[in-house]
Structures are given as C-alpha cells and as structure tokens.
Amino acid sequence: MKKLKTFEAVLTEHNAVMAQLTSCLDDINAAVQLLISTLNQGGKILLCGNGGSAADCQHIAAEFVVRYEKKRRALAAIALTTDSSILTAHANDYDFDTVFARQIEALGNEKDCLIAISTSGNSKNIVKAVQTARLQGLSVIALTGCEGGELKKQATVSIVVPSAVTARIQEAHIVIAHWWCGAVEEVFNVSNHA
Numbered sequence: 001m002k003k004l005k006t007f008e009a010v011l012t013e014h015n016a017v018m019a020q021l022t023s024c025l026d027d028i029n030a031a032v033q034l035l036i037s038t039l040n041q042g043g044k045i046l047l048c049g050n051g052g053s054a055a056d057c058q059h060i061a062a063e064f065v066v067r068y069e070k071k072r073r074a075l076a077a078i079a080l081t082t083d084s085s086i087l088t089a090h091a092n093d094y095d096f097d098t099v100f101a102r103q104i105e106a107l108g109n110e111k112d113c114l115i116a117i118s119t120s121g122n123s124k125n126i127v128k129a130v131q132t133a134r135l136q137g138l139s140v141i142a143l144t145g146c147e148g149g150e151l152k153k154q155a156t157v158s159i160v161v162p163s164a165v166t167a168r169i170q171e172a173h174i175v176i177a178h179w180w181c182g183a184v185e186e187v188f189n190v191s192n193h194a
C-alpha cells in the first residue's frame with residue numbers, strides 16, 4: 001500500500017507552491033485588470049471548472065454577486081457549474097464535453113470575461129468552453145497548473161500554478177481568486193449600497 005503523505009509533508013508542499021506564486025505575479029495582475037475592465041464596461045464574469053474547481057466557480061461568483069469583505073454594489077458573475085437541469089439535459093442529449101460551451105453560446109458576449117479553471121489545463125469541456133468564448137469575442141482568464149496544457153495556448157491571460165499536484169494547484173487558485181475579489185471590491189467600493 002502507498003505510504004500516507006504526512007500532514008507536515010502536505011504543509012511543506014503547500015508552502016513551497018505558495019512561495020513560488022511570485023512567478024505568476026504579472027499574470028495575476030493582468031487578470032485583475034481584465035476583470036475590472038469587464039465589469040466597468042457592463043460585462044459579466046462567467047466561470048467554469050470540474051470537481052473541486054466547479055465548487056471554486058460558485059464560491060468566486062458568490063463573492064462578486066454578494067460580497068467579499070465589503071458592502072458595495074452587486075457585480076455580475078455566473079458560475080456555469082450550478083444549473084443541474086442545463087448540465088444534465090445537455091450531457092444527456094448532446095455530450096458532456098460541451099456543457100459549458102453551450103452555456104457560453106447562450107449567455108456570453110464580447111463584453112464578458114470567462115474564468116476557466118482546470119488544474120491539468122486539458123479537461124475537454126473546459127478547453128471547448130475557452131474555444132467557444134474566444135470565437136464569441138469574450139476575454140478568457142485561465143487558472144491552471146501542470147504547465148498550462150491546452151488552456152494556456154488559448155486564453156487571453158493564463159495563471160499557471162507551478163505544481164503538478166491537483167490539490168495544491170486548487171489551493172493556490174483560491175488564494176489568487178480571493179485576492180482578485182478584494183482588488184475588484186476596492187475599485188467598486190464607492191457604492192450607493194445600503
């Protein structure tokens with residue numbers, strides 16, 4: 001049986017990935033500018049991902065629509081991972097590879113920005129979502145790892161977390177996305193919110 005990785009080993013691995021995130025600073029900053037300009041011009045943020053990254057999509061959308069740390073006006077974000085009727089109908093009647101692409105066809109326009117999350121950078125439904133988004137004129141931020149895979153080639157801005165371990169990459173993704181939420185919130189903080 002494979003020996004259990006100790007919690008200390010996980011912490012060491014996690015801390016090493018966090019320390020190496022400085023290599024992604026330019027891309028992280030470029031992505032936040034894209035999010036701010038998207039919202040400034042009346043666009044919305046769409047998000048897609050599988051598994052743990054699907055959960056991250058709805059987590060991040062909630063921060064934008066409701067709040068991160070401050071009360072301010074609502075910001076437009078939709079997780080494409082949450083409508084079980086759309087997901088099951090499309091997977092059942094067409095195929096799973098286009099579950100997100102289909103929703104982008106329905107909802108996306110050139111003012112919008114897609115945040116596409118895939119730790120491998122190669123999940124077919126995420127790659128197809130990015131292709132559809134680019135064809136429709138959306139900008140795309142890829143949150144990925146493992147050298148970026150196919151996503152890196154197709155996104156407007158790619159953040160490639162320097163790790164090949166899915167869980168560590170996901171942990172880095174949420175740290176980055178939380179920073180984006182805080183930075184965006186600062187810009188839209190001048191609010192008429194009660």
Ligand SMILES: O=C(CO)[C@@H](O)[C@H](O)[C@H](O)[C@H](O)COP(=O)(O)O
Nearest residue numbers: 050051052053118119120123166167
């Ligand atoms: O959360 C985890 C592992 O931490 C899993 O659910 C993981 O997200 C799933 O295996 C995904 O299908 C992986 O897809 P991707 O990140 O390579 O696109």
Ligand SMILES: [Zn+2]
Nearest residue numbers: 051052167170
């Ligand atoms: Zn997980």
